[in-house]
Amino acid sequence: MSEAVLQLQDVETYYGQIHALRGIGFEVREGQVVALLGANGAGKSTSLRTISGLVPARRGKVTFAGQDITRMPAHRIAQLGLVHVPEGRRIFKGMTIEENLDLGGFCVLSADERRRRREAAYAMFPILAERRHRDSSLLSGGEQQMLAIARALMAKPRLLLLDEPSMGLAPILVQEIMRTIRRLNEAGTTVLLVEQNARAALRLAHYGCVMETGRIVLKGDAASLAANEALTKAYLGA
Amino acid sequence: MSTAIAARAARSPRGMVLSAVLILAALAIPLFANGYALEVLSEAWFYVLLCLGLNIVVGFAGLLDLGYAAFFAVGAYTAGLVTLKLGLSFWFSLPLAVIAASIAGVIIGGPTLRLRSDYLAIVTLGFGEMVRIAVRNLAVTGGASGLVGISRPYLFGYKLDTIGSYYYIFLALALLAVAASHRLENSRIGRAWKYVRSDEDAARAMGINHAAVKLSAYMLGAIFASIGGCFYAAKMTAIAPETFNFNQSLLILLGVVLGGRGKIPGVMLGAIVVVVAPEVFRDIGSMRMLVFALSLLLIMLLRPAGIWPERWRWG
Incomplete structure (x- = not known):
């Protein structure tokens, strides 16, 4: 068994008075894809935001690659190789694709290295290469998601947090995004994936956690979760 | 970085010539101005x-x-x-x-x-x-x-x-x-x-x-x-x-917003407008600041991102 690259222990997060995470704990092992599932408002995005330091945890402990990152500022966490692709893609409209990618490589000081990584990203997403000097707001939803992932790859992440990459995409594009994530994972990137589209996520993931009102109510390997009848009824709509 | 700037300047020789002419004009003004x-x-x-x-x-x-x-x-x-x-x-x-x-x-x-x-x-x-x-x-x-x-x-x-x-x-x-x-x-x-x-x-x-x-x-x-x-x-x-x-803070901010925040030539233009425009309107006496204010309103209505805005989209 590979070692845990990310570990959460009894993590609690508040937004003001609202108790958004009520003590969650799980781990992500090196090389895995772990899916975080659940309905709207269950705390999936908050979990990712807490891990990447965008919101502070009130209690509990987050460990990344053996280092306690619970109180670390977001930019330091990113520099350690834990990169978060936030919900809604958040690409920089009005900037070209190339400028968007350069944000991902912001902490890479060498321009040559940035160029090499850009070329690697273009090789992975040829659609972006064709339009590298075009305004990113002209991309379709699926292409914007590709750009958001490519931007994160510029930082050579050890662990990639993906928040709802399939949101608002046509089924055929959802498949393409999922294939992309599998490719990344096979190339060695560990992925923590938040999805509403549980069926698609479980096809891809090794392991899954199901959240409900700020708690993890079910954990298990992806195959057993996909076979779980109660879960299938609640989240897969079948 | 300087190579990037030089490359861009080379791409717009007209801009270079225009800047040079404007700078020479600005240098020459004290020779004849009161x-x-x-x-x-x-x-x-x-x-x-x-x-x-x-x-x-x-x-x-x-x-x-x-x-x-x-x-x-x-x-x-x-x-x-x-x-x-x-x-x-x-x-x-x-x-x-x-x-x-x-x-x-x-x-x-x-x-x-x-x-x-x-x-x-x-x-x-x-x-x-x-x-x-x-x-x-x-x-x-x-x-x-x-x-x-x-x-x-x-x-x-x-x-x-x-x-x-x-x-x-x-x-x-x-x-x-x-x-x-x-x-x-x-x-x-x-x-x-x-x-x-x-x-x-x-x-x-x-x-x-x-x-x-x-x-x-x-x-x-x-x-x-x-x-x-x-x-x-x-x-x-x-x-x-x-x-x-x-008022001083506001006037400086006005120059920035009027000219086009984020755009260097735009901001320069805005700064010049907020200083020079009230002087141009000086002949009309007590209505001066009213005319100045109205012209500012008009500029902002017609050019909401400033006179010379940035390519960038805000928001």
Whole structure:
């Protein structure tokens, strides 16, 4: 068994008075894809935001690659190789694709290295290469998601947090995004994936956690979760 | 970076020629202009410097600042205190003003890091008023009457005591501000400002230290105003707290927004308009400020992103 690259222990997060995470704990092992599932408002995005330091945890402990990152500022966490692709893609409209990618490589000081990584990203997403000097707001939803992932790859992440990459995409594009994530994972990137589209996520993931009102109510390997009848009824709509 | 700038300049030779012609024209103006025109134009160059400084904060980094005159005051009072109270040469006030402005920039930037839009506006407004009220009530800054009798500096043996000399001083400062703004905009920190301005969370999640990025914008913006303030004190030889009131902050912000925040030539144009337009309308007497206000309204209605906006989309 590979070692845990990310570990959460009894993590609690508040937004003001609202108790958004009520003590969650799980781990992500090196090389895995772990899916975080659940309905709207269950705390999936908050979990990712807490891990990447965008919101502070009130209690509990987050460990990344053996280092306690619970109180670390977001930019330091990113520099350690834990990169978060936030919900809604958040690409920089009005900037070209190339400028968007350069944000991902912001902490890479060498321009040559940035160029090499850009070329690697273009090789992975040829659609972006064709339009590298075009305004990113002209991309379709699926292409914007590709750009958001490519931007994160510029930082050579050890662990990639993906928040709802399939949101608002046509089924055929959802498949393409999922294939992309599998490719990344096979190339060695560990992925923590938040999805509403549980069926698609479980096809891809090794392991899954199901959240409900700020708690993890079910954990298990992806195959057993996909076979779980109660879960299938609640989240897969079948 | 300089290669990138050179490459872009080479791509637009027309821009280069136009800039050269404008600079030569600006250099030649004192040969035939009268004292009044020189006075107005010196002030215009001075506002180009101030507006470009505020543009770092408001334009590049996207942070609202309604108390920018405070940094101008920091520079002016540094020059006043250095020459009058310490008895040192005016030129010592420049490095001290840079240090004082950096500290003031951190004082305003630090507590406001988490604030956005309206809240940030209120706190910066409060900061501007605090500085003005402080210098008004401190004995060392001369209270309400301010500091009088600041000595004129010497440059290469020449005493800077004519309007012509200050015209060239402020023109040089404005050109330096343009060059510095260009370098900053295309630097690593300049890109970081734009990323943080567009989406702070996405920028943080990619490893950008948003606190350092915002503080550097406040500090650099403050340094522009404070250097301007030193020379303002030298030119006027007397400074008083009321020069640095809220209206002053607002006028500088007006130049930035009117011209097109984030766009260097736009901001220069805006600065010149806010200084020169009220003078152009001087003949119409008491209606002057009304006409000025109406023309500002018209510009903002017809060109909501400024006279010469940035390519960038806001929001």
